[in-house]
């Protein structure tokens with residue numbers, strides 16, 4: 251997982267709240283066998299509408315999504331985070347995230363920062379006034395800057411640390427690798443092994 | 449902090465689950481953080497593993513312990529014409545991906561056509577890989593099955609599968625413990641399946657949330673390993689993290705001589721340790737539930753979750769009598785989906801299909817129980833009856849006893865091993881509106897096929913239902929004057 255310190259890029263004002271994971275990526279995409287390549291599934295139904303914001307050329311290459319409250323509710327599918335990431339988003343800003351989504355995001359290196367509702371409204375107004383404008387999410391300073399507005403965002407310390415260090419769950423565990431190896435050395439010989447079959 | 453010995457003992461009295469947990473601690477979590485537990489056995493199948501392997505590939509990580517990992521094909525496999533390519537593209541793709549991943553990462557795989565292929569939770573025990581005092585995980589919620597051996601066995605998600613593949617460990621938050629004590633003697637015709645359906649009806653589908661359940665008491669001790677697996681299998685339907693039974697002579701007798709069971713001095717050392725895997729006499733559980741085995745009757749579900757069940761001799765309940773508003777609404781919805789009227793005697797409900805299989809009830813004992821009832825009978829007209837052994841080996845063992853012939857003479861279908869109509873990922877599905885008596889574990893809407901209606905039952909009830917065409921128990925057959933050979937079920941002479 252790459253380290254995240256600052257994300258700068260085109261920001262998309264998504265004026266919708268209660269965006270559940272089915273809207274982020276519908277269930278049919280769950281049949282796939284890979285962990286990447288879900289960009290085509292992101293907001294799949296909405297993108298059928300040519301006027302949908304992500305279809306507008308000004309927002310090409312967007313990296314920051316600024317959305318309404320209760321983002322990522324519903325099914326726990328990690329594909330929702332994969333789809334955002336594969337589409338190019340590195341940060342999502344919302345007044346409130348569903349817990350499971352926020353957890354999944356932290357694990358996959360997608361920055362999910364909480365900013366109060368009124369500030370999100372201001373961001374939207376700014377971005378809508380100049381479509382395609384860039385914004386900056388500074389994880390070190392815990393601030394989001396859109397145009398002239400800079401506001402703090404909330405993220406728990408542990409997730410922030412993981413993102414700054416670029417540690418996924420596995421990398422975190424492997425910091426205990428010596429303890430794992432020690433454990434294996436004292437594992438009794440009667441315990442099962444799958445190879446070779448007698 | 450790390451522990452010094454895998455079999456650490458402390459002075460505090462502990463439950464079985466706590467002992468197994470403590471003996472797998474790689475690192476203790478700081479306040480509020482999960483402990484890191486070592487995983488002895490990782491079972492893999494085609495549905496929940498592809499992204500995990502892809503994640504390893506993306507990060508350039510190997511599988512840490514291929515020798516503690518084993519894979520089988522089960523959820524998508526056809527149960528007819530298994531020598532032909534799989535027709536459905538998604539199913540075919542998942543199976544092909546598992547084969548490629550097993551090859552690339554050096555994991556032992558039992559493919560369709562192999563004698564050890566079958567439902568992942570049937571394969572582990574039959575190979576002797578599942579044993580007391582170990583930790584078992586699999587990307588499947590019914591991993592709780594393996595707890596029947598006194599193992600701590602948990603279902604995990606795909607990202608956890610990747611974590612275990614890469615590290616052979618899992619960060620886990622401690623759990624609470626619940627004792628489920630079933631004392632007494634089961635009446636003839638009452639089985640392990642009826643015990644667990646009654647437990648879930650009693651504590652509810654969320655009643656076990658956050659708990660590891662330990663099944664205890666004389667009725668549990670009297671069960672075969674196959675019966676104990678049936679019970680532990682459905683722990684997850686009560687919302688529990690896992691279910692366990694302390695190992696005993698029944699466990700050891702089952703294990704001894706299996707391909708991966710310890711031998712010689714290892715066996716002796718293992719048994720000595722396994723004998724310590726009992727909940728200490730004065731250990732405290734966080735919750736306790738009691739069930740009187742003498743009172744139990746064959747159980748059957750009427751609704752769309754496994755907690756919506758009654759004794760077969762009862763009637764479809766009236767939602768109006770349910771006090772809790774949410775439960776009442778759920779019951780009303782369930783009855784609508786199931787197309788059942790409150791007050792209908794369960795035994796008057798006709799079925800279109802009978803499914804005998806799934807990781808709950810597809811082992812040799814289950815097939816023996818089922819065939820002991822249908823032997824020499826003919827299935828009810830118009831009822832489709834499908835018998836699906838849990839593994840290719842179970843199928844062979846059953847055939848060696850001539851059970852396939854009994855099934856075929858009865859007019860039922862004898863299929864190849866797999867999950868089959870338990871969830872209808874393969875072509876074995878109910879048609880919309882079809883009603884099925886099923887020995888599986890989930891009666892959710894559409895689980896066995898879109899619009900299909902499921903009644904969860906034991907193999908004995910499935911068999912009697914297949915003969916009479918309506919939900920029935922073996923006792924009903926006797927009342928009809930149908931003689932049943934009851935060698936394996938103890939139903940003989942029953943008149944109740």
Ligand code: SF4
Nearest residue numbers: 590806807867870871
């Ligand atoms: S038989 Fe059913 S419950 Fe068991 S593993 Fe297969 S699909 Fe899951």
